[in-house]
Every structure is written in structure tokens, then in C-alpha cells.
Amino acid sequence: MSSISTWLEDPFILIFCFVYVSAGITALSFLFTESIKNVLERFKLSENFVGSSLLAMGTSLSETINAITAGIYDRGSGSNNSQQNGEMSFSLNSLYNLTGANLVQIVFLACATIFIWNRARKIKFLRPECNRFIYSVFQGKLLLWTISTVELALLGIFFLFKDFSKQLSIGGYSVIPFLFFIIWASYLIFSKKTTSSEKNSSTSIQEQQLIPKYKNIFQNLSSFSFLIVFILIFFAFAILAFLNFNLVSRFEKTLGIDKNIGLGTILSLMTSLPEFSSFFFLYKSKCYDAACSGFLGSALFNLMLPAFTQLLKGGWLIDSISENDQKSLVFWIFTILIVNICFAIGYFTNKRRTFLWGIRNVRWNISWSGAIILLYIVLSLVISPMFF
Numbered sequence: 001m002s003s004i005s006t007w008l009e010d011p012f013i014l015i016f017c018f019v020y021v022s023a024g025i026t027a028l029s030f031l032f033t034e035s036i037k038n039v040l041e042r043f044k045l046s047e048n049f050v051g052s053s054l055l056a057m058g059t060s061l062s063e064t065i066n067a068i069t070a071g072i073y074d075r076g077s078g079s080n081n082s083q084q085n086g087e088m089s090f091s092l093n094s095l096y097n098l099t100g101a102n103l104v105q106i107v108f109l110a111c112a113t114i115f116i117w118n119r120a121r122k123i124k125f126l127r128p129e130c131n132r133f134i135y136s137v138f139q140g141k142l143l144l145w146t147i148s149t150v151e152l153a154l155l156g157i158f159f160l161f162k163d164f165s166k167q168l169s170i171g172g173y174s175v176i177p178f179l180f181f182i183i184w185a186s187y188l189i190f191s192k193k194t195t196s197s198e199k200n201s202s203t204s205i206q207e208q209q210l211i212p213k214y215k216n217i218f219q220n221l222s223s224f225s226f227l228i229v230f231i232l233i234f235f236a237f238a239i240l241a242f243l244n245f246n247l248v249s250r251f252e253k254t255l256g257i258d259k260n261i262g263l264g265t266i267l268s269l270m271t272s273l274p275e276f277s278s279f280f281f282l283y284k285s286k287c288y289d290a291a292c293s294g295f296l297g298s299a300l301f302n303l304m305l306p307a308f309t310q311l312l313k314g315g316w317l318i319d320s321i322s323e324n325d326q327k328s329l330v331f332w333i334f335t336i337l338i339v340n341i342c343f344a345i346g347y348f349t350n351k352r353r354t355f356l357w358g359i360r361n362v363r364w365n366i367s368w369s370g371a372i373i374l375l376y377i378v379l380s381l382v383i384s385p386m387f388f
Contacts, residue, residue, distance in 0.1 A: 014254055018247045022273060025062065025240050029277030031233050032058055036278070037216040037285060038226060048140050051293025053188055056301045059274035059294060061234060062241035063098055067305040069242060070094035071312025091309050092321065096332065097248075098306065099155070100268030102148070102299040103336045105275055106343050107376045109137060109295060110369035112279070117366055129286075131353075134365055136288035138347040141296050147187060148299040149340045151180055155303070156333040162326060172314065177307035184304040215285075237274070272298075328384070335379040342372050 007013050036055050040047065057064075070090035113134060120130035138145070158165035158176055168175050218226050248266060275294055282291035321329075346368020348356055355364050 009250075009254055011254055014247060014250060018244070021240050021243045021247060025237070025244065025273045026277050028233060028236055028240070029059070029274045030281060031229075032237070032274065033278045033281035034216040034218055035226070035230050035233065036282070036290065037287065038218040038221075040287070040290065041216070041219060042223075047287055047289035048293045049191055051290035052141075052144055052191070052297030052300070055278060055290060055294040056297030058234065058237070059272075059278050060101070060298045060301050060305075061237045062244060062274065063094075063101055063298075063302050064305055064308075065238050065241035066094045066097055066244075067309045068312065069246075071309040074309075074313040091306075091313055092325070092329070094309055095306060095329070097268050098302040099152070099333055099336055101272050101275075101302055102152070103339055103376065103380070104268045105272055105295045105298065106339055107373060108272070108276060108279075109292070110343075110372040112283075113137070113369045114366060114373075117362065131362065133283070133288050134347075134362060135349050135353050137292045138344070139349050139351075140289070141293060142348070143191075144187070144293070144296045144300060145340070145344055147183060148296065148303060149337065149344075151183070151300075151303045152333060152337050152340060156330055156337060159326065159333065160330050162321065173310060177304070177310050181304040181307040184300055187300065331384060331387075332380075335375075335384070338379070339372055339375055342368060342375060346372065 036050060036058070039045065039054060040050055070093060073090040116126075116130050116133055120126040154176070158168075165174065165176065218229065221229065251266060275298055278294060279291045282288075282294070345356060346365050354360050
């Protein structure tokens with residue numbers, strides 16, 4: 001183990017291993033997406049439910065492994081000692097990853113929207129597909145967005161007033177992460193699970209061309225065989241996710257990369273590769289609701305993962321955190337919160353397919369997509385490294 005650790009101190013070897021592992025995660029995403037389409041076809045579940053639950057849990061397996069690994073590492077080494085030596089605990093590294101995944105996924109959606117709209121502007125027959133996608137991003141997902149956004153705001157407040165939040169504990173464990181876990185479980189229990197029966201034969205030809213295609217490579221397998229394949233995909237994801245977390249956790253020290261970029265952006269970008277890849281394959285199959293629900297469901301799922309980290313680590317996640325690290329973390333979380341609010345303003349649509357204040361012009365959405373990308377660049381990649 002010590003020899004491997006020494007090798008990874010070489011920047012070239014570290015980056016090579018990182019790219020190699022990330023490529024493996026991307027390749028597995030295709031198989032996972034095919035299995036999601038198989039679930040939709042076999043059990044007739046709604047895309048919004050599958051996207052916000054099964055897809056979110058599967059594509060967030062990387063973040064799950066990271067959260068569990070961080071708790072085990074900090075319990076073994078003592079997070080307080082590492083923080084006193086000027087190093088951030090693995091638990092905080094994981095927290096940057098979990099919250100950062102939400103940010104980079106929203107920015108990805110904004111970039112994808114602009115790209116799809118630009119193609120549709122040049123190719124006329126793609127416009128119905130573009131409009132259907134834009135309306136699918138947020139429609140039927142207001143509750144999901146509201147819960148995750150309120151949780152983010154609470155997280156920022158708790159980290160801002162860390163002494164107060166530390167007192168909200170039972171048996172030495174903070175109740176905050178466990179509260180988020182209960183909220184996530186409640187959402188799964190009470191959310192709508194079945195497909196809507198509103199679709200009928202009177203659907204126009206143009207709309208029929210946009211009906212999701214659930215054909216997949218697993219559709220001829222028996223239920224037992226499919227279950228075995230599904231478990232194997234999850235197992236492979238878990239191994240690569242574990243390796244990925246250990247590699248990117250070395251970026252700040254080996255490559256001298258700021259933690260908000262290394263952990264909040266690069267690690268989040270890589271652990272979000274399953275979401276990005278699944279989005280691409282589901283979009284190609286016109287499963288727009290499932291593709292977009294995967295992002296919002298992933299945000300809610302990620303925010304309950306610190307419950308596992310804390311359960312394994314013990315104590316509150318930010319015990320003995322330095323003042324500078326606290327300011328950096330609070331700034332990071334409120335950056336995500338601002339982007340989240342802009343996302344809702346730009347993407348919210350009602351059943352009549354109008355944006356806020358009755359606006360119908362799609363350019364409203366495109367303008368806010370551009371604003372989201374600009375905010376991300378300025379706040380996360382410019383201001384944060386400059387001051388923290």
C-alpha cells in the first residue's frame with residue numbers, strides 16, 4: 001500500500017489513473033441506463049419516480065461509496081488530528097463532493113439546454129424535441145427541487161453557526177444528517193410511482209414521435225438473470241467509485257489544486273459521469289422526464305449521504321474545522337444555493353407550458369441557462385480560489 005501511495009505522488013501517474021478509472025465509470029453508465037429502461041418497461045413505473053429514485057441511487061453510487069469511505073477513514077485516523085495538522089478531513093472532502101455534484105449537474109443541464117436549443121434553431125424538425133425537453137426539465141419536479149434547496153439552505157446556516165448546530169445532537173451524533181435521511185425516505189414513500197393513464201390514441205403524430213423508447217439490451221432476459229446483471233453493474237460501480245474518491249482526494253496536495261475546484265468541481269464532475277452518460281442515453285431514447293429527474297433526485301439523495309459518513313465517523317461532520325475552511329465551505333454551499341434558485345427561475349413551467357409570469361418565449365430559459373453557467377464560472381472558479 002505504501003508503494004502505491006508513493007507512486008500516486010507523481011502527478012502524471014495520478015492523472016493517468018484518474019482518467020483510466022473515469023473511463024470505466026463512463027462505460028458502465030451505458031449498461032446501467034439500459035437496465036433503467038428495462039425497469040420502466042417491465043414494471044410500468046413513472047419516469048419521474050424511477051429517475052428520482054432508482055436512477056438517482058444508481059448513478060450516485062460513486063458519491064455513496066465516497067461518503068462511506070470518508071467515514072471509515074476518519075474513524076480510523078481521527079479527523080480532529082488531521083484538521084489540526086492543516087489537512088481537511090475525508091468527511092469534509094466527501095461533503096464538497098456531495099454538494100458539488102448538485103452544482104455541476106445543474107450547470108451541465110444548462111449547457112445541454114443551450115446546445116440542444118442551438119441545434120434546433122438551425123434544424124427546424126428538431127424544434128418539437130427541443131421544446132419537449134425544456135418543458136420536461138422542471139415540470140412535475142417542483143417538490144423534489146424545493147426539498148433539496150431547503151436542505152441546502154439549512155446546511156449553509158448550520159455550517160455558518162457551527163457552535164449552535166453542534167448542540168443539535170443526540171448521543172454524540174448530530175440530528176441534521178439523519179433528518180435529511182428521513183426526508184429522503186419519506187419522499188420515496190409518498191411520491192407517485194406509476195405511469196399516468198392520461199395518454200391516449202388522440203395524441204398527434206408529432207407528439208407520438210416524441211414518445212419514450214424503452215427498447216433495451218436486457219429486455220429478453222428473465223427477471224432472475226436481469227437481477228444478477230443489475231447487481232454486477234452495481235458492484236463494478238462501487239469498486240471504481242472507491243478508487244475514484246481516493247485518487248481525487250490527492251489532487252489538492254499532489255497537484256496544488258484548490259479544494260473548491262479539486263473536490264467541489266473535479267471530483268463532483270467525475271462522480272457525476274454516470275449521471276451525464278445516463279442523461280445522454282435516456283435523452284436519445286426520448287426519456288426526458290427520467291433523464292432530468294435523475295439530476296434532481298441525485299441532489300436529494302446526495303444530501304442524505306452525510307448520515308452514513310457521520311454514523312461511521314462519529315460526532316459532528318465539522319468538529320474542529322478551521323475558520324478559513326468554514327468560510328470556504330459556507331461560501332461554496334451558498335454558491336450552489338444561488339445557482340439552484342436561478343435554475344428554478346429559468347426552468348419552471350406550469351401545465352400550460354409557460355414559464356414564470358406567463359412568459360412563453362424559450363429565450364427566457366436560454367438566457368437563464370447562460371446566467372447559470374456565468375455564475376458558476378465567476379463564483380466557483382474565480383472568486384472562491386481567489387479568496388479562500
